[in-house]
Structures are given as C-alpha cells and as structure tokens.
Amino acid sequence: MRIQTDTERCVGAGMCALTAPEVFDQSEEDGTVVLLDAEPPPERHAAARQAERLCPSGAVSILRPAGP
Amino acid sequence: MSEFRTWPITFPVDRSDPFDPPERLRSLRRERPVAPMAYPDGRVGWLVTGYSAARSVLTDPRFSSRRELLCPPIDYPAAHEARHPADPGQFVRMDPPEHTHYRKLLTAQFTVRRMKQLEPRIQEITGERLAAMAKAGPPQDLVREFALPIPSLVICELLGVPYADREEFQHATAVFLNRESSVEEIRAALDGVTGFFAGLIARKRAEPTDDLFTGLITDGELNDEELTNIGFILLAAGHETTANMLGFGTFALLRHPAQLAALRADPSLIDNAVEELMRYLSIVHVGPIRAALEDVELEGELIRAGDVVTVSLPAANRDPGHLPDPERLDITRPAGGHLSFGHGVHQCLGQQLARAEMRLAFPMLFDRFPGLRLAVPAEEVPMRDTMSIYGVHALPVGW
Numbered sequence: 001m002r003i004q005t006d007t008e009r010c011v012g013a014g015m016c017a018l019t020a021p022e023v024f025d026q027s028e029e030d031g032t033v034v035l036l037d038a039e040p041p042p043e044r045h046a047a048a049r050q051a052e053r054l055c056p057s058g059a060v061s062i063l064r065p066a067g068p
Numbered sequence: 069m070s071e072f073r074t075w076p077i078t079f080p081v082d083r084s085d086p087f088d089p090p091e092r093l094r095s096l097r098r099e100r101p102v103a104p105m106a107y108p109d110g111r112v113g114w115l116v117t118g119y120s121a122a123r124s125v126l127t128d129p130r131f132s133s134r135r136e137l138l139c140p141p142i143d144y145p146a147a148h149e150a151r152h153p154a155d156p157g158q159f160v161r162m163d164p165p166e167h168t169h170y171r172k173l174l175t176a177q178f179t180v181r182r183m184k185q186l187e188p189r190i191q192e193i194t195g196e197r198l199a200a201m202a203k204a205g206p207p208q209d210l211v212r213e214f215a216l217p218i219p220s221l222v223i224c225e226l227l228g229v230p231y232a233d234r235e236e237f238q239h240a241t242a243v244f245l246n247r248e249s250s251v252e253e254i255r256a257a258l259d260g261v262t263g264f265f266a267g268l269i270a271r272k273r274a275e276p277t278d279d280l281f282t283g284l285i286t287d288g289e290l291n292d293e294e295l296t297n298i299g300f301i302l303l304a305a306g307h308e309t310t311a312n313m314l315g316f317g318t319f320a321l322l323r324h325p326a327q328l329a330a331l332r333a334d335p336s337l338i339d340n341a342v343e344e345l346m347r348y349l350s351i352v353h354v355g356p357i358r359a360a361l362e363d364v365e366l367e368g369e370l371i372r373a374g375d376v377v378t379v380s381l382p383a384a385n386r387d388p389g390h391l392p393d394p395e396r397l398d399i400t401r402p403a404g405g406h407l408s409f410g411h412g413v414h415q416c417l418g419q420q421l422a423r424a425e426m427r428l429a430f431p432m433l434f435d436r437f438p439g440l441r442l443a444v445p446a447e448e449v450p451m452r453d454t455m456s457i458y459g460v461h462a463l464p465v466g467w
Binding site for chain 1: 126127168171172175176177178179180181404405409410411412413415416417419420423
C-alpha cells in the first residue's frame, strides 16, 4: 500500500488523524493533513482505507499496486 | 404502485415517532432517491434521500453553497430575506476559494490534537454540572442543567466569550434557528448580536486574552464585520448542535435500555455509540441545501443549472443501501460514514470538539446517575419540530 495526501484539497476535518493516528496527523499551522507513514505496515491498512473513505474532501488516496 | 401520484412533492415534515424521520422520506428513498420537489418560492428543485446521491451532492463542486442561489424547502417568515450573497465571514454560505480562505484561518484550532488537549477541561465542566444537578435533587430538566450548559461553557471558553453573557447570544441563536420567528424578531436578534460582538471585539483589542477569538482579532486579517459573523457562527454552531445531541441522545438511550446496558457493560463502546447516535438521530433534519451551477446528471435524473437541491440527512443515514437494518439503533455496529456532520469541503469544522464532548459527557452522566430515568411519560417530551436543529426542548429526568 502506498498513500498520497493533498494538502490543497484538505479542509482539516481531522477524520484521517482520528481514524488512523499512526498514519496521519494534522499540521499545527493550518490543521491540514500530515502524512506520517506513506507505506504503512499491513496491520494499519484497514484503518488507512477507512480514512480514505471518510475523508470529506478526497485529500487521501491509496494507490493500489497494479497487476494481479 | 407508486405512493406518489404527482411530482413534484413537497418537503416531508410530519413524524409519527419522535425518533424516526417522516415516513414519506422512506417511501421517497425507495421510489425516487433524487426526487423533484416544489420549493416555497414556486420553483421546482430536488430532494435527495439516498445515501450515495447525498454523498455525491455534498462532494461535487458543481453543487454550490452560495447563499444567493439557495432556497429553503420549507416556507417561513424570514425565508425570503436571504436572497443575497453571504455577508463577509459567513463562510458556510460560500464556495471555494472564498470559503477556503476563511476556513483555513480556523482549522488549526479544531484539530484532533487540540481537542484532546481540551478533554480535562471538558471533564471538569461536566463534573461541575453533574454535581450541581445532584445537589439540587430530582427532578431536573437535563437540557437546561446539562445538555446546553456543557457545550456552551466549552465554546465560550475556547472562543473567549464571557459565559455570563450567554443570554445575549443564546436568545439570538434560538430566534435564528426557529422557523416561526418573524422578520422583525430576526432583525432585532441580529442587531443584538452585532452589538454584542462590537463590544467584545473592542474589549479584546484593549485587553487581549489567550483564546481563539482574541487570536483572530489580533492576527489583523479580518475586519469587524467578518469577526462578528465568524464569531456568531462558531458560538451558535458550538452549542446548539452538541446540546441537542446530548439531550436527544440521552432520551434515545433511556428509550433503548438494552443499548444503554450494552454501553454500561462495555465503556469502550462509547466512541462508536456516539457515531451511531449521530447517524440514528440525524438532528440536522432540513438540509444541507445546495444549488447546481451547471446541468448535472445524478442517478438518472437531470438536475438543471440553477436548480436547488435539498439533502435529507435523516433519510440518507437510514438508507438500507448504505447499511443493513438501518432503522435500528445499534451502538455495536460500525457506524462510521454517516453524513450527520455533512460531507465535502463544508463538513463540520467543530466535529472533533463535538465528539470529545459527547464521548466524555454521556458516560459521566450515566455513571453519576445509574438510575437516570424520564420524569414524564415519553410522549410528553417536547420535540423541536419547528427548529432547524431537531432534538428535545426539555428532558425532565429523575434518578
């Protein structure tokens, strides 16, 4: 799993930091997403996927590896 | 055969049970989740009752929040006052980039981490309210003594508004949020709020304190009109919403004793219980409202540029296409993904504060009063049918 975040799209709702705190944080400056771990270990994949689903502005994307 | 013989429909408001959305919303969601609806100004727009369509409307930038484009789905005396662009600072009725400009000034103040730091203070405030209730003895109105003061005290402290001044803005908020308020009442309340904030801004400039509002004032990015409008949005949103969740949520748990027992047996359920209560109760029961900026095809319906679209959160949150057995309150189900804080760029700025307050206040209440019960028959609990935020006006309780 590889994660990308977009601070331009981010509206600082905090759903990612709430859902997967080991993977995401929020900036002290403006509350936007800070990616702590772009390639989290498998045990955090479910939480990261949930963070992608719950993000209100589409600022979290999980890139799935191509192929089988 | 269709239950709806003619289109457009009008906005359904009649509830047969205080905990359930109007029955007609369920039929609409089944038959036509994006349905033509007549608006009070005579135009025909849309009502969205399905979860996936609701999420689409709230995230698609082709649906605008600009105030001058919107029309509420229910007629009320002040409805026709709003047909001009949002005043400076009223970012909830703006689109990006104006919306973004204002929101970014505030987001750092409401992060998950900041709200964690507030927890000890929320606990202290809650403890004080519970002690006051215990001292006064039963029966008590839980709204007056608990549900309203806790979020009010917290948001006042966070913003730096003296709690002693709460009458001034709580009255104005109640007027603004009541659909039955007259145009004159709204104008008088608005004058009151403007005067209140003018005084507060002058005091903070003279004697800066360590709080959110002083920070916004001394940053110098906002003029007095913007500060007044933003300050009032934060104050109103900060207490009315959580207050209604605490009051109505307690009513729901008392009426669903098995759910309350499950929460007591396993306190770790509280985070999920809060999400499920938010989904099940969906206290924002009119709107969000948007307007199409261009023609959009949505689930087989053609929404024309300029059409107003109302999303029904109570209907979307109980869409069986989104989750199984949606009419049941079940605090053990994974309830994340509800739309009660909205979705898209306008999703609630203060949601992590609301979560922190609810996650602390519900368990403290039920711990302090293990025998908490309604002090009147459930049918006599007055419901906020005509308010923009649904819930209970009062909740008489004993213990």
